Amino acid sequence: MRYEQIELDVANHFSECQRSFFRPFAKALHKRGRTNAASYLDNRCLAYIDMKLTSALLLAIGAAHSASAHYIWTTLITDSTTSTAAVRQPQNNSPVTDVTSSDITCNVNPSSASETVDVPAGSTVGFQLDNTVYHQGPAAIYLGQAPGSAAEWDGSGANWFKIAEWGATFDPFTFTDYGASQLTTTIPSDVPAGEYLVRIEQIGLHVPDAPQWYISCAQINVTGGGSANPSKVSIPGYVSPDDPGLTVDIYDPVPTAYTVPGPAVFTG
Template sequence: MAVMIVPLLLAALAVSLWSGPVVAHGGLSNYTVGETWYRGYSPDTPASEQIGQSWMVQRPWASIDPIFSVDDKYLACNNPGTPPTSYIPIQAGENITAVYYYWLHPVGPMSVWLSSCGDADCRDVDVNKAEWFKIWEAGLLDGPNLAEGVWYQKAFQNWDGTPDLWPVTIPASLRPGAYMIRHEILSIHIENKPQFYPECAHLNITGTGTAFPPKQYLKTFPGAYDPNDPSININIYSPENANTTKYIIPGGPVWDGFTVVDKYCLGC
């Protein structure tokens, strides 16, 4: 499993080279684990210079435009989402940080998912048939209502020219193996017109854990989301939402290492 490893001090140079002008939206550009930086895909660079390269760890995404339908096959890993060449090595219990050079939207939930490739090479796995489980999520953090409150999506933005960083911990008890990681931002700032921004990479997870989520945590994309889910098709500016801070992040609960006892369903 070949990887391109670059010291973090070169990341500053990468920002200046690849950040480019802010046009709209944004996307996941790079990953860091500890002091090591891994280059991701850039829609602004010719695909021929990236796809098939030994350093590529991310499934390509052709543009910064969103996906609008929960039934879109590209909801799993974006378009075209073809397999990369390499894996990011990481130990269960370590942080992986997603790097965005800009992100413009302020409203909506963010989530991170994993999918085990089992005994297969992740390059041979159909992302639409893969079973994904959520390991992290964040939504509304504070505020008077859904429209005026501070969401994690806004809190992670930087407007000083530095990258937007999204750190997440791989569950320490997770059994080792080849996995795909999926970051998703769901923007709900336009009435009843959700915008999904998913990106995926391949991980080689090591460790001594044996845990794996029960069946009820496993989802497919498409399939994980109900098109009629009020958390997806929502008007945050409507009168009924003017005095509420209640928002249920779609996709079910987060699995953080529990296997036998479901901490979200104690006593049920």
């Protein structure tokens, strides 16, 4: 079996198949012994093939796409401004893979942010990518209430609550954040004023039992607001490694229900 030729053909034609899952296509090619993937993909690109990919072929195809398939949340978005300076920029676009590590808070050794942006309670906050969401999986935005200055806080402690999430739809099965270049939400109007870290995560579930987190944190100062006291969690600690939303195989069988990992969304 010429895996190298399959890898090349899939890489050349993958852009035409972005809205579908490439792993089942590759499994079908493997089963049929095809080395000319191009014509087969052109004809079958929109079909789901209910088979699991062998790990060897997954590694071959994954290597071809590893650089283009990763992404960084580089830019804070509010109603009044966009800012890269307020974001603690990740060192590279590699995902975090250990949900129990402190890296899950704001990524691996991110750079310091040089500003904290004022954001009124009840207004928009979110992040923009340097790419588009390339891996199927959920997303969420959290606020972490800093005990003092957001710039001096490392994100530790039970100070975090979720204010938005993007889950799955089922006809056909897909995640609602897939293909997005930015994700935004509204800060609940009764969130207390003060400095916060706003954290975004998108979890790639394209490899069963091996979730990948794409994370960034930014520094904001919530103005206005109220006296709400949402239930808070620690990050890490907010999700168990064996959470069904992390261990699910999204290819075989295709899920008919899905719950985004983490606490419930606080809406005010």
